[in-house]
Amino acid sequence: MRDVPVRPGSYWMEYGDDTARPRPPDGLDVDVAVIGAGIAGICTAWELARAGRTVALLEAHRVAAGVTGHTTAKLSALHGNVYQRLRSTRGAQGAALYARSQQDAIGHVVAVCQELGIDCDLERFPAFTYAETAKEAHTVEAEAEAAREAGLPASYVKETGLPFPVAGAVRVEDQALFHPRKYLYALVADLERRGGQVFEGTRIVGLREGEPCRLTTEDGRTVSARDVVVATHYPVFDRSLLFARLKPHRELVVAGVIPAGQDPLGMYLTPEGTTRSVRTAPYGEGQRLLIVTGEKFTPGAGRVGERYERLETWTTQRFPDVRLTHRWAAQDNEPTDGVPFVGALHPRARHSFVAAGFNSWGMASGVMSGKLLAARITGEKLPWTDLYDPVRLKPLKEAPSLMRFQAAAAGHFVGDRLPFVTGGGRASAIPPGGGAVLRSGARHVAVHRDEAGELHALSARCTHLGCLVRFNDAERTWECPCHGSRFGTGGEVLQGPAVHPLERVHDIEEDDDA
Template sequence: MTDVPVRSGSYWMEYGDGPVYPRPPDGLEVDVAVIGAGIAGISTAWELARAGKSVALLEADRVASGVTGHTTAKVSALHGTVYQRLRSTRGPQGAALYARSQQDAIGHLVAVCEELGIDCDLERAPAFTYAETAKEARTVKAEAEAALAAGLPASYVTETGLPFPVAGAVRVEGQALFHPRKYLYALVADLERRGGQIFEGTRIVGLREGEPCRLTTEDGRTVSARDVVVATHYPVFDRSLLFARLKPHRELVVAGVIPAAQDPGGMYLTPEGSTRSVRTAPYGEGERLLIVTGEKFTPGTGRVEERYERLQQWTTRRFPEVRLTHRWAAQDNEPTDGVPFVGALHPRARHSYVATGFNGWGMAGGVMSGKLLAARITGEKPPWTDLYDPVRLRPVKEAPSMMRFQAAAAGHFVGDRLPFVTGGGPASRIAPGGGAVVRKGARHVAVHRDDAGELHAVSARCTHLGCLVRFNDAERTWECPCHGSRFGIGGEVLQGPALHPLERVHDLKETEEGDDA
């Protein structure tokens, strides 16, 4: 295996953190409470503050540090081959509404940057979905026709700016690239100027709906609000069966410096070869930062270092002069019918809303969600409201995806509880830097040995629904393969839907068996 990129960590996160925000005072009352300070939550809070609402933005960690801080930051209405699927599942009108809403989000982001004078490395560029094989080129050509029929400025081309030949590609003009944290910090600053309140280190663990709604934090504080928006990426409250309609996936990212003259001039995606996504960003004088994403996998399925190696090899083979500098990973959720869930939290909800299921396109989706949810809360109804409504349930159309999504989760949920589920060796066999699920009597324990040889042990049962976590050898985290919850080696929650940490285990003397999970 070749050397890994120099720095493990998102390039966007190097921009630094904004101001440190406190926890909310107990008993805080506002018009709207927004849970989650990624692009969907921040956009929603800002739109509502601009509409005159008093808003509290509540973040479990730091502002713009979660999924939004690890994106590839493409703002595009061309989402792989989604328009063929939409034309089949939602009809020509549904596909057209989807295209309009995504194009509207791009235009809105550009307008907000101009209105607030935000310098976020915004660039307009074409987006491409390309194919390298003749078979896949036929699918891409059909997508060009579907995207054009939906109203996008799409065309089918056989030449691109990539340094290798393609068999065909959809090209859509006028899309955008930006630095997400520069944009969102500016939005948060303007949110404060408009009277919005921002709170960090505030994990919400309870929601009681009513008039008003009441939120409860991890440390027992309460926040009351007429309306509540759950924008936590994967919803932490499942009141419209969204857990059965979302499939989490993780993708790896490698980035490196190339000469500006080798910039392929756009943003590119191919569904072939476990997905490959390419874009660049401003970097240094005469240079660009090449950002390549791929190797999609379900959290908790392991062998992440091998996946990084494959992505790195693809990048250096296609861009021989790249000097790799960064690597990181992102997580997203695929919805059953290809359309995000943005709207009422459940069928009887009157004052609770959700935004989730962006399937790798959360930048345009987050801006769209902010506008849509703010409109709903202030009594308006955009034309695409019903398209994104989470309450929609189309059994015939969604059933195959729901069955596929839940088959693996159900397998883990049931299989992890069988009495004969054991492992492959004792904790003493875990090498420095490694991790495994081992047995301590009838209990499963997640054990990590750090580089100094010290063991760190926590319960292996995910606190969401009890599936056994697995070890991510590249990021040194514990991941649940059922619904994508992620935990640090000390058990702390890194990513929901889990709300509570894994219980620490202090005595490993009885540990007998292991599982290189």
């Protein structure tokens, strides 16, 4: 396998500032505490500050540096073949409300950019869901009809701006592309001008609901708030069993420079295979940055390097003049019925809220979540509030996905512990840069060998619910296949729902079984 000739790291992450934001003072008291400074958390905090609330935005790492910093940044209401599914599971009215809410979010970004004078490379383009095979073209044609019935400006076409033929495509007009961190940094700056407080390096590990609610950080500080919003991508506090209704997946991204004249002038997605998504962004005079996403897989599925190569090969075959420059990965969660969970954290919650399950469409859905949650907290109700309510549970509609999600998680929880899964080999067989789960007596140990040859050993039990982690060979991380938690090779939490690091193990030897 040849190396992908690109530097690892998200293109979006190259933009930012060096502002050092502190941890909160112990005993901080605000109207609303928002946990998570991705697009959903930032938009929620900003909307509430604009409504006159005192707000604390609490981020475990850095602002807009998690999933939001690794997106493909499409602002679109066309989400694959979602409208056929919604028409079946939520009815024609539900599909129409979904379309309205997503279109409203796009319009809101445009309006906010004008209001605050934000230069975030905002561009308006059509969005396409396309098929390359005649069989899939029938599905795409049906999606065009469903999207049109839901109120989108959708049509079925057989010609696109792609440099290869398609069998058919849904086309929805006047969608948008933008630079997410340029937009969100501007919102954070305005949030702080309005008196909002932003804290980084602040992992929240405890939530006591009440009046007020009380949050606890990993270093023992407390924050009190009348209302709390959990916007941590995958909920770190799960009191409505959302972990059973969300399935994590990762997707890879490669990006490279193409001549501006080869821009396909739109955003494209095919659900065929392991998906392919195409868009471009401004990149200097006479050039565009081509961004291609695909190779969807469950965290911990392995052979990530091979998946990158497949995505690179597809990109260079379809766009022969591309000069690849970047690669990165994104993660999201699929909800059981295809609709994000935005609203009350659990059935009895009065002052705790959640936003989760954006299923690879987090830009428009994150903006939508900010408006919806701010409205709920300030006593308003948007037309689509009930559509997204996490408390909803429609057993007949959700049962097939619910059973599929939990069967997969149970398979990992039980099957990964069988001897033949982790046996066969020794720590001495792990190459520099590699990792494996070893059996050391009755326990499972996650062992990584760094480039200098030193072994680093951790408990292989995810600190969320105890599933066994697996090694990602391309990103050199430990990943939980059950609920998507990710850890560095030193055990540190990179991505929740886990909030505690993997425990270090100190007695692994070269001849331990692997």
